Amino acid sequence: MTPPTRVRTPQLLSLLLAWCALLVVGAPSSAAASAVRTRSWTALTPGVRYATLDLDGVKGPVRAHLLSVDLTEPDVSVGLLHPGEVAARAPLSALAEAQRAVGGVNGDFFHISETQHPGVEATGAAVGPAVADGKALKAAVPDGQRFGPALPPGTSTRDVLGVGYDGRARLGALELDGTVTTRGTHLPLGGLNQYALPVGSIGVFTSDWGAPSRLRATCGTDTSRPAPCSAETFEVTVRAGRVAAVAEQPGRGRIPEGTEVLVGREAGARELRRLAVGDAVSVRHRLVAEESGTPFRFAVGGFPVLRDGVPLDGLDRVAFAVRSAAGIGPDGRWLLLMALDGGPGFRSGLTVAEVADLMAGLGSSQALSLDGGGSSTMVARSAGAGAVTVRNHPSGGVERPVPNGIGVFTRG
Known part of the structure; x- marks a missing residue:
């Protein structure tokens, strides 16, 4: 496997746009080919590709792991990875294996700890709404009860990324x-x-x-x-x-x-x-x-960071962390899943604002920030392999059990 691309900050936007063309269209121009000459990517199955990208972040090197999903491919779909109960958690690789996903990324922030109320246990349940195969599993907790970074102005715990029965991905609120x-x-x-x-x-x-x-x-x-x-x-x-x-x-x-x-x-x-x-x-x-549109067949919670290709106002530009996100192409027919690496040499991560810039540069018109830190995990199954493997290095050294994730499925 060739080494991933290394990008310096002044070159970031042009290279990311080249990557977007490569991942979505698959036929880069000569300039794009030059820009991604040292790329590392593989086709997992028709319509699903995995890639890595190295950036020189403000705090040090950053490696992003990417899954590009073509929702126009008839055998490809996206759904909720979950352990079968709202108040339960499992490693993402176990969730993906149980549901036979070809790949996926961790999902919503969740009730990870309970220190303020003696005798009360942490439930492990997610913060926001969750919909699996058209069934509503849970609704959103009040904004003041959530875990995770501060919400950008105009967003709430009701915000989701999902795919409707029309096969198009979009952001919404439930x-x-x-x-x-x-x-x-x-x-x-x-x-x-x-x-x-x-x-x-x-x-x-x-x-x-x-x-x-x-x-x-x-x-x-x-x-x-x-x-x-x-x-x-x-x-x-x-x-x-x-x-x-x-x-x-x-x-x-x-x-x-x-x-x-x-x-x-x-x-x-x-x-x-x-x-x-x-x-x-x-x-x-x-x-x-809350908005009009086709009902969601699948939805997962998080908070928006990008709308119409523009980062939201008020995004955190101070706190650096390993993070995960999901982006949507302009027509809702393309989905990009991203998880940063938390291994040695890459633990500095990015700010939320930088994640929005990254997802925009990779061609997303809308993007949702997912849980980060030790939860950030990406799994993928190589063509012909019998099981998924963890592609990034979780920052805690091992997979953290999570309540849900975004799974990529294929009938092929």
Whole structure:
């Protein structure tokens, strides 16, 4: 394998544009060929290519690992890698192998630690919405309860990157639309399989949640993650459309298929406390795109850094880290997945603003920042290989278990 391209900062834009032409079109001009003469790239399968690119960053050398995905290729698709439960984690390579992906990158930021609330466990659940094969797995936690870098102005935990049923990738935002109906009263639903519920709301947990305690959902506030847990909670278990059990505090353990658990805090708890075993209850929920467009077949959370080829205002230009991102071509028919290397000599990383510049230079018109640091991982399966391999070096030395990722699939 030839060594990856080394780029100095003044040459960055021209070389990245050349790379974009190569990765998307596959037929570079002579100038582009010269610019990427020492490139390292391989075709994994028709429509999917892997490449590496070295940059001289402000803080030192940076290596980017790239997967270029042609969504016009009929046998290629993109979907959510996940362990089968929202509140569960696994190494990206294990997720990819379990779902037979040809490649992928880690996904959303997640509830990685819990130090402010003694006795409350970290759930490992993702921050933002998640949709897999058209099914809504979870909604977004309040902005103040998220993990990760500060959100750029005008963005929120509801932001996602996804692919619609039309086969086109796009950025969007998914809002929870749901109600709890009982005794002729319609109560708004404030959460779906979330590690944090809005103050005063009712959330629903389904069999997609997993085993961890639901108590964390009643801790913190909409603006402060470390704020104390609520002193006023209530839980109602609904089975076959009727209340099967009630409890003063949220419980734990896997929820059987056909059963839903409602958790209320403050005003939401007071509403649930009106219910008794045997009462009829109907729960309805869905994720709705805030913008018009084809419904998402797949969606993963993160925060936007690039729109219409222009980096967002207010992106962090100070903190350097190993990072991951996903970019979309102008017509939504091309997807670029990126993970920085965290191995020796490359640990300085990039700022969020630099990631936006990188994704723009590689031809993305829109881009979403994904979880970084020890979570940044890219896996890919070479043509003819029986399993994926980790292509970058995770900064922690080993793969960090993650709640989800973006998977690339092929029927070939």
